[in-house]
């Protein structure tokens with residue numbers, strides 16, 4: 001849908017891919033915050049989805065980029081302040097997207113292939129409208145509503161029980177026999193009619209006007225004053241479950257029927273489908289009804305009906321394999337391109353951003369859009385002053401689709417992409433085949449150092465309370481913090497801090513205390529904080545797990561500079577680290593100034609050795625190799641199951657392998673395992689052990 005406006009993933013070099021990945025990730029994170037925390041998205045759902053799938057496509061082609069901190073691996077964003085936090089016992093996940101019939105066909109094919117189901121066997125699918133509201137999780141104990149929470153980042157949400165109690169579709173007490181513990185999940189929404197009335201009232205009162213029903217629902221649900229929530233006629237459709245003390249049904253359809261009996265509202269236009277044709281017919285039917293429904297929907301969700309099959313299919317990090325959201329197409333609008341600004345990223349990448357005359361697209365005011373990179377501007381010949389078509393899809397970032405040349409002002413000139421960095425003035429260069437132009441300023445480029453510092457203190461890195469993006473920028477501008485070590489020397493500048501506007505004894509000491517608290521850090525967080533290209537959380541953890549201590553890691557990296565040596569091979573043998581990642585890592589530690597930073601930080605900090613996390617599973621941390629034919633499950637299913645138990649799955653047998661699961665026809669790998677004395681079991685033993 002939007003791919004024609006981007007460089008195709010197949011033609012990306014690893015360098016391009018990495019740059020594009022970094023840029024898209026930043027963009028998506030900003031949009032996540034705008035959407036989930038501020039309830040003020042700046043781009044359309046369709047555009048967000050376009051960015052999101054582009055990021056996924058890049059990760060499919062360059063799997064080393066799929067780090068744990070990638071937006072593709074996360075749901076939403078961390079909860080905002082103000083409500084108590086609730087840990088979701090069963091994470092609240094998101095859904096993968098399908099944008100056309102072909103994507104839906106592939107979804108069904110994937111399921112058949114994964115489960116090894118023949119083409120002529122029916123796989124029942126439940127199709128439900130995708131409600132554009134806020135997902136919530138409602139906990140019932142012995143039939144009584146005890147706690148309700150928002151999704152938050154999927155792992156931790158906000159306790160909004162009091163507000164949820166004001167919603168008439170949420171029963172206080174379940175009718176009939178419910179298990180002792182059950183979490184019912186669904187979508188809270190504000191009917192369109194109520195939204196219009198609310199905005200009229202808000203306008204009359206000179207209060208905030210909401211952009212769309214979803215934002216109004218979010219704003220209403222996040223009221224600290226329950227009395228306000230109670231005045232907003234919020235509703236809810238229930239469609240899923242979280243923690244359960246006993247099974248409720250053996251199918252999604254049965255589940256919906258059961259919870260309707262308990263007193264929940266389930267969506268009346270959901271259907272049980274038996275074929276791809278059925279599913280697509282439902283999509284069109286629901287699309288036709290969309291305008292007449294009193295609630296916003298943004299697509300249709302398809303779910304495998306049988307729960308035993310859902311369990312076998314499981315999840316791929318962020319989303320279930322057994323469900324997908326078939327989105328309605330993007331919404332477009334035309335507006336004027338007032339200017340093009342260039343943003344400089346952590347790794348020096350220059351990204352053009354379109355500044356637009358604000359325009360409403362699909363209910364959201366848009367004033368910025370992405371132009372991706374230099375080539376894209378050239379290819380589309382987008383000029384400042386042009387009337388442009390912009391498009392918004394998914395939950396977040398709009399993009400410029402094309403310029404309407406008939407409306408071009410006579411004096412509009414072709415855009416010339418700067419060959420110098422707009423921040424430090426250094427030359428900005430493009431490597432051959434690179435889509436991205438990069439500032440060569442390195443350490444002297446304040447934009448890059450600021451971005452790097454922001455990363456260093458960010459939530460998954462040092463996470464220093466009170467030292468967020470804003471203070472980092474200000475302290476950097478005033479020379480208080482130039483590099484990461486300065487953070488841990490800030491106490492020497494207490495007097496200077498005290499003289500700053502808005503800072504008093506209390507706030508300065510709180511900040512210094514918060515910094516002190518972080519002088520002890522886990523090895524994986526530390527490595528991640530360094531902001532080395534391509535080293536996201538997951539890779540940092542792999543490194544920490546492999547090398548164990550900062551000393552061992554640094555020694556190994558020094559030895560690995562010899563590309564013919566054993567240390568280099570060991571690095572490449574880590575499942576998840578390829579040549580490109582290894583090269584970035586080694587380039588980082590090869591630089592004198594980076595080693596200096598590592599020495600300095602080492603003297604300021606206590607970097608803890610990696611501790612293998614407690615995990616009940618006997619497979620946690622083990623490396624497993626599957627070989628030969630598996631008869632009871634497909635390779636993908638076996639791999640997914642092993643990974644969900646905390647194991648790593650490797651394609652080849654080496655001294656690092658812990659277990660080999662060998663089916664009939666196992667050849668050289670089984671032989672090697674025997675030679676190396678590695679434990680080998682058959683498929684039945686594997687199933688028995690992995691189920692126990």
Ligand code: IVH
Pocket residue numbers: 093094095128129130131132133134135187239240301320323325
């Ligand atoms: S099922 C594990 N069903 O869409 C799958 N989600 O993009 C759980 N949504 O987080 C989700 N209508 O907020 C499901 N009928 C429906 C839905 C629905 C809306 C939302 C929900 C979810 C998001 C995923």
